[in-house]
Amino acid sequence: MKIAVIGTGYVGLVSGVCFSEIGNHVVCVDNDPSKVEMLRNGEIPIYEPGLQELLNNNVYRGKLSFTTDIGQAVRDSELIIIAVGTPSMPNGEANLSYIEQVAIEIGTVMDGYKIVVTKSTVPVGTNYKVKQWISELTDHPFDIVSIPEFLREGTAVKDTLFPDRVVIGIDNPRVREPLIELHKSLTDHIVITDIRSSEMIKYASNAFLATKISFINEIANICEKVGADVTKVAEGMGYDKRIGNTFLQAGIGYGGSCFPKDTEALIQIAGNVDYEFKLLKSVVEVNKDQRFNVIHKLEDALGTLNGRRIGVWGLAFKPNTDDVRDAPAIDIINTLIQKGALVQAYDPIAIDNFRLVLNAPEIEWSKSAMEAAGGCDAICLLTEWSEFAEINLTDLASIMKQPVMIDGRNVYGPKEIESSPFVYYSVGRPNLNTIDDDKHVTVVLH
Ligand code: UDX
Numbered sequence: 001m002k003i004a005v006i007g008t009g010y011v012g013l014v015s016g017v018c019f020s021e022i023g024n025h026v027v028c029v030d031n032d033p034s035k036v037e038m039l040r041n042g043e044i045p046i047y048e049p050g051l052q053e054l055l056n057n058n059v060y061r062g063k064l065s066f067t068t069d070i071g072q073a074v075r076d077s078e079l080i081i082i083a084v085g086t087p088s089m090p091n092g093e094a095n096l097s098y099i100e101q102v103a104i105e106i107g108t109v110m111d112g113y114k115i116v117v118t119k120s121t122v123p124v125g126t127n128y129k130v131k132q133w134i135s136e137l138t139d140h141p142f143d144i145v146s147i148p149e150f151l152r153e154g155t156a157v158k159d160t161l162f163p164d165r166v167v168i169g170i171d172n173p174r175v176r177e178p179l180i181e182l183h184k185s186l187t188d189h190i191v192i193t194d195i196r197s198s199e200m201i202k203y204a205s206n207a208f209l210a211t212k213i214s215f216i217n218e219i220a221n222i223c224e225k226v227g228a229d230v231t232k233v234a235e236g237m238g239y240d241k242r243i244g245n246t247f248l249q250a251g252i253g254y255g256g257s258c259f260p261k262d263t264e265a266l267i268q269i270a271g272n273v274d275y276e277f278k279l280l281k282s283v284v285e286v287n288k289d290q291r292f293n294v295i296h297k298l299e300d301a302l303g304t305l306n307g308r309r310i311g312v313w314g315l316a317f318k319p320n321t322d323d324v325r326d327a328p329a330i331d332i333i334n335t336l337i338q339k340g341a342l343v344q345a346y347d348p349i350a351i352d353n354f355r356l357v358l359n360a361p362e363i364e365w366s367k368s369a370m371e372a373a374g375g376c377d378a379i380c381l382l383t384e385w386s387e388f389a390e391i392n393l394t395d396l397a398s399i400m401k402q403p404v405m406i407d408g409r410n411v412y413g414p415k416e417i418e419s420s421p422f423v424y425y426s427v428g429r430p431n432l433n434t435i436d437d438d439k440h441v442t443v444v445l446h
Contacts, residue, residue, distance in 0.1 A: 001019075001024045001025070001178070001182055002024070002076060002078050002079070003016075003019050003025065003026045003077055003078070003079045004026075004027050004029055004077035004079070004080045004081070005019070005026060005081045006082050006106075007030065007083040007120070008028050008030040008035060008066070009084070009085055010046060010153060010257070011119055011120065011149045011151065012028060012084070012119070013044070013045075013046065013051070014151055014156040014160050015081060015149065015160060016064065016081075016083075017054050017058060017064060017157075018160040019182075020054075020058040021057075021058055021161065022161070023063070026058075026064050026065075027064075027065050027066070028065070029066075029067055029069070029070050029073045030068065031070070036066045036067060036068050039055075040066050042056055046322070046323075047321060047322040048153070048154070048156050048157065049154065049155075049157070050157040050158070051156070051157055070106075070109065071108075074114065078115065079114070079117060080114055080115070080117065081147075082099060082106075082120055082130070083119045083149075084101075084120055086098070086120050086122055088265065092265060094121070094261075094265045094268075096122065098120075099118070099122060099130065103116075103133035104137065106134055107135070107136065107137030108137050110138050112140055113141045113142060115178070116134065116144050117144075117145045117147050118147070119148065119149045121148060121202050121203070121206075121258070121261075123199065123265060123268075123269050124196050124200050126199065127144045127146045127195045127199065130144055131144045143170070143171070144171065144195065145168060145169065145170055146168075146170075146195045146198040147167065147169070147179075148167055148198060148199070148201060150163060150165075150202070153320075153323055154318065160186075161186060162186065163186055164187070164189065165189035166187055166190045166191070167198050167201050167202075168180075168183070168190060168193070169193050169194055169196070169197060169199065171194065176192060180192075203265065203266040204266075206259055206262040207262065207263055207280055209247050211279065211280070212247040212248060213247055213253065213259075214282070214286040214290070215283075216230065216247075216248045216249070216250045217290045219234075219250070220250035220427050221290075221293070223428040223430075224427075224428055224429075227430050228428075228430070229428070230410075230428030231250075231410060231429060234248035234250070249409075249410070250427045250428045251290075251408055251410065251427055252290055252291045252332075252382060252409070252427070253286075253287040253288070253290035253291050254317075255317030255318070255326040255327045256317040256318065256323065256326055256327075257323065260284075260287075263280055263283060263284050263287075266280060267281055267284070291408075292332075292335065293427070294332050294382070294406050295335050297406045298378055298404075300425070301378060301406070302377055302378060302404065304339075305336060306340030306341070307341070307342075308340075308342070308377040308378070309342045309376045309377055310342070310343055310344070310377060310378055311343075311344045311345075311346070311366075311372040311373040311378070311380065312329060312333060312336075312343055312344070312345040312346070312372065312382060313346055313380065313382065314329065314346075314384070315327060315345060315350045315354040315382070316347055316350035316353075316354075316383050317329075322347075322349040322352070323353065324350050324353045327350075327354070327383075329354070329383070330357055330358055333345065334358060336362075342362050343364070344371070344373070344375075345363055345366060346366040346367070346368060346371065347385070348387065350383075369387060369388060370391070370396070370399060373400055374399050374400070375399070375400065375401055377404060378400075378406060379396070379404070380405075380406045381405065381408055382408050384411050389411050393412070393416055393422055394419075397422060403420070403423060405422050407425065408426075408427060409427070410427055
């Protein structure tokens, strides 16, 4: 199929590259000439494992190209995928102005029948707005389709080429077969539905996953008070197939470009039809609070933070990405600075992006995890990059002013902690300095 993908952000670029990989001719369109130039030179503006190789291969074999010329791209394609951003407005509602702009451009330039797919996450009913925006500008026939994207940053290529399911929302049966044909090599689980349900599936899925995370974080907070271990609780719950074992990792809450934005948007979508989504409001509130537990634990360990030197490991909202959008590290470092602390921050790849969001004279940027910990009163682990798990805790303690660690992601196991000199706080696990894991009984050492 000949496909134009409009928008070369995360969703657009990965989808475009992957559709070319499975044999389609894809042209990716962006209105930013410098971005298109970069992509033409084989440079990728995001960090995403595996994407570079696929991009290079498909450009080489003539299946993938990049342009700023939306008119040519639309005219040359049978299927047009809209994958531009829908950022949150101050009230949480999704801003549809980029979608509208693209719809207007499509309507202006199309010269024959097109299938117009929306992949951007959009509130229920948006595809019908797209239909209206386009139809006001053209007499040519077209169909609108909603195909929400479920890829995760860091595993986006795998998620796109091997999805759990593909959801296709249609309002005209004639698009059913070509769209099944386009996706059938990816999965057996193709859900064909109406457009509004498809739009809702995306929000409901993200809201449910966010709910799982806030749920396990609250269980973790209770575990800390009653002396239970949330990792065991999650394991014990997860074997129940009705619950499942994923998205039950307690930590410092979710961040990123999707969950925070989509949960707020769904609350708004419900509010617009006079429904108060009480459960989801609590999920959001729990998530906002959870990151500050790192500060509470630091204060518990150190007393005042004024004048303290605190190492921060991990700035990205999760590992294997350089994305810092809504990363818990932003609020945590801001609070540390407000409380008078000096911060030594390290992330393997997200420092440049982080500095654009938060830069202050109180932050020193470190080139390694050990450099960030040097001379510190405490180290806070905020993103579970694999390199942190490999650090020798005795060596680490020897370069710190005092061996205090707040592990926001439960990276270290009881054995490593037991044999280390660290005063160690994690999330929802009893103080591991005081636990004999084999017998799972508490032995108070200090
Ligand atoms: C998410 C959805 O998973 C994806 O389907 C959708 O298309 C976009 O939003 P992403 O934001 O890339 O993807 O990351 P994800 O791996 O889902 O993690 C989101 C956040 O939840 C991260 O901050 C992560 O640290 C946190 N998380 C995840 C937990 O705290 N605990 C978990 O058990 C899982």
